[in-house]
Amino acid sequence: MNIAIIKYNAGNVASVMYALDRIGAKYTWTDDEKIIKSADKVIFPGVGEASTAMAYLKEKGLDQLIPTLKQPVLATCIGMQLLCKHSEENDTECMGVFDVNIQRFQSNAVKIPHVGWNSIKAQGENDLMKGLNEWEYVYFVHSFYAPVYQDTSAVCDYIQPFSAMLQKDNFFAAQFHAEISGKVGQKIIQNFLDL
Amino acid sequence: MLTKRIIPCLDIKEGRTVKGTNFVDLRDAGDPVELGAFYAENGADELVFLDITATIDNRKTLVELVKQVARQVNIPFTVGGGIGSIEDVSALLHAGADKVSINSSAVRRPGLVDELALQFGSQCIIVAIDTRFVDGIDWVHTHGGRNITPIKTIEWAKEVEQRGAGEILLTSMDTDGTKAGFANQLTAEISSNSSIPIIASGGAGTMEDFYDVFTLGKADAGLAASIFHFKEIEINALKNYLAKKGIPMRI
Numbered sequence: 205m206n207i208a209i210i211k212y213n214a215g216n217v218a219s220v221m222y223a224l225d226r227i228g229a230k231y232t233w234t235d236d237e238k239i240i241k242s243a244d245k246v247i248f249p250g251v252g253e254a255s256t257a258m259a260y261l262k263e264k265g266l267d268q269l270i271p272t273l274k275q276p277v278l279a280t281c282i283g284m285q286l287l288c289k290h291s292e293e294n295d296t297e298c299m300g301v302f303d304v305n306i307q308r309f310q311s312n313a314v315k316i317p318h319v320g321w322n323s324i325k326a327q328g329e330n331d332l333m334k335g336l337n338e339w340e341y342v343y344f345v346h347s348f349y350a351p352v353y354q355d356t357s358a359v360c361d362y363i364q365p366f367s368a369m370l371q372k373d374n375f376f377a378a379q380f381h382a383e384i385s386g387k388v389g390q391k392i393i394q395n396f397l398d399l
Numbered sequence: 400m401l402t403k404r405i406i407p408c409l410d411i412k413e414g415r416t417v418k419g420t421n422f423v424d425l426r427d428a429g430d431p432v433e434l435g436a437f438y439a440e441n442g443a444d445e446l447v448f449l450d451i452t453a454t455i456d457n458r459k460t461l462v463e464l465v466k467q468v469a470r471q472v473n474i475p476f477t478v479g480g481g482i483g484s485i486e487d488v489s490a491l492l493h494a495g496a497d498k499v500s501i502n503s504s505a506v507r508r509p510g511l512v513d514e515l516a517l518q519f520g521s522q523c524i525i526v527a528i529d530t531r532f533v534d535g536i537d538w539v540h541t542h543g544g545r546n547i548t549p550i551k552t553i554e555w556a557k558e559v560e561q562r563g564a565g566e567i568l569l570t571s572m573d574t575d576g577t578k579a580g581f582a583n584q585l586t587a588e589i590s591s592n593s594s595i596p597i598i599a600s601g602g603a604g605t606m607e608d609f610y611d612v613f614t615l616g617k618a619d620a621g622l623a624a625s626i627f628h629f630k631e632i633e634i635n636a637l638k639n640y641l642a643k644k645g646i647p648m649r650i
Contacts, residue, residue: 216519218495222469251520317522319566319596320619321444321649322401341402341649343475345522345565362401384475384497386439 205397207231208243212266214250214257214282223383227390229397235264245397246273249383250282254306254348255294257282271299276374276399278332284370284377285348293348302370302377304353311363317347322360324368324380330357332369332376332395342368342378342385342392349379402647403613404444404620405634406598407627409434411450411480414460416628431464436471438627442634443474444649447500447568447622450480451543458487462494469495477525479568483507488515492523500568502527503541506548506555509562516563525598526564528555530585531572537585544572556589567593568622570600578604578626583616590617598622606632606640613646 207224209217211233224231231247232239240246248270250257261267270277270287279287286298291306298306309316321341326333333340349366352359358369360379370377376396382389409431410417416431427433435446448468450461458481465478478491479500488499505512505526515524529540530552537552556567569589571582581602590597596619599612603623612618626632642648 216492216523218469218493219497222495223473225470226473251522253520315594315596315619317565317595318401319522320401320404381475384473386473390473 206244208240209233209247211235213260214252217249219383220249223393227394237269244275246275246277248277248279248283252282254285254291254296257286258296267299271301274374278396279377280382284379287377288350301375302355302372304350306348306350308348309363314363317345318362319345322362324358324360326358327356329371332392334395336388336391340388342380342388344380346379400647402649405638406445406447406620406622407438407443408447408449408622408624411448412452413457414464432467432471435468439472439474442638445474446476448478462490465491465494465496479527485514485518488519492519498523498525500525500527506539506541512559512562512564521563521565524564525566525568526559527568528552529570529572540572556593560593560595566596566598568598568600574602577602580608581612581616583611586616586618606637609637610641610644
């Protein structure tokens with residue numbers, strides 16, 4: 205199988221590559237349109253800030269390419285947020301695969317960012333949590349979130365319920381870091397590769 | 400529910416785990432990769448690797464070690480010890496570390512925290528604070544707690560948060576090694592005034608000490624070394640104990 209990891213300016217993807225190594229999957233880290241288009245699976249990872257990440261994707265034309273991909277795409281963390289319609293983080297227009305707006309957590313009572321292991325629960329159609337328990341713990345680090353809406357495929361609770369995962373057609377997204385979420389994260393990645 | 404985290408800390412010297420360990424079931428308890436993987440399999444929520452030699456010669460060894468750990472370990476891990484520049488951090492993150500921890504270098508040049516947060520994101524920058532109570536006040540110390548600074552711990556914690564630290568690793572030199580419990584009062588004061596997670600370190604001797612640091616100390620995570628290495632406390636047993644007492648834990 206031919207996996208493309210999208211190369212852009214959002215953070216460090218070493219953990220994602222090592223997670224794929226542990227599973228024994230081969231991948232290419234690339235921003236080349238042809239390679240991305242012809243891959244069997246595409247992973248769109250990222251840690252970073254929305255507006256600078258979107259600016260870079262636009263410069264490379266990747267903002268046009270990504271929403272048109274037909275193979276299974278897995279977006280994580282900022283990757284997931286960039287697939288939504290708009291982000292409150294520096295008022296950023298995103299790619300709009302998922303018809304939902306990213307908001308900032310607001311609370312005087314609990315800490316922001318949301319950092320650590322929290323439980324998620326599958327909801328509706330969720331192909332990536334197959335073979336897992338109804339509730340599982342995964343590792344989060346984020347200050348912005350997607351509210352729960354029709355494409356939410358797993359819910360987490362922090363301040364209020366929010367989308368831990370989204371799923372629509374060939375697009376799969378996780379707010380948490382599956383690559384460092386222990387055996388649960390490994391199973392989620394494996395399920396994506398098995399699609 | 401967001402859980403409290405239990406973090407074993409491995410001290411590394413020239414690529415090997417120091418402080419003897421009591422893991423008879425490991426082939427080589429001095430191998431940080433094997434020990435780290437063992438902890439990841441047995442309930443640890445995160446790992447911290449602290450390079451206690453941290454000379455330039457050892458940097459390459461450390462980067463190699465980080466690569467091996469990253470290949471084996473599927474939970475977040477932090478690397479600390481002697482990190483003083485953007486280049487150091489870049490090398491460690493690219494090798495697969497999820498976070499880095501800086502200490503004396505941030506005290507020497509506080510702007511480093513801003514630079515690292517801007518370059519790599521706050522989520523991967525932990526500022527470690529070594530503190531000691533002297534003449535009625537908690538002061539920041541450097542160089543493994545040997546040197547006192549004119550900086551008050553409470554104020555430094557606020558400052559590093561404002562500069563972009565993603566988490567604070569607070570080690571009390573007063574309790575470290577005593578096994579008499581964490582510095583709960585100071586930890587609580589810092590945690591209450593902070594929006595970023597506080598990892599408490601120093602003084603863990605019993606399971607109850609962890610209960611206290613999460614309740615009285617308001618810590619988000621508890622870190623310890625020897626009690627885990629010598630199997631005085633097993634992490635899974637500790638987490639079950641805490642969960643039974645109502646502390647949210649990933650079991």
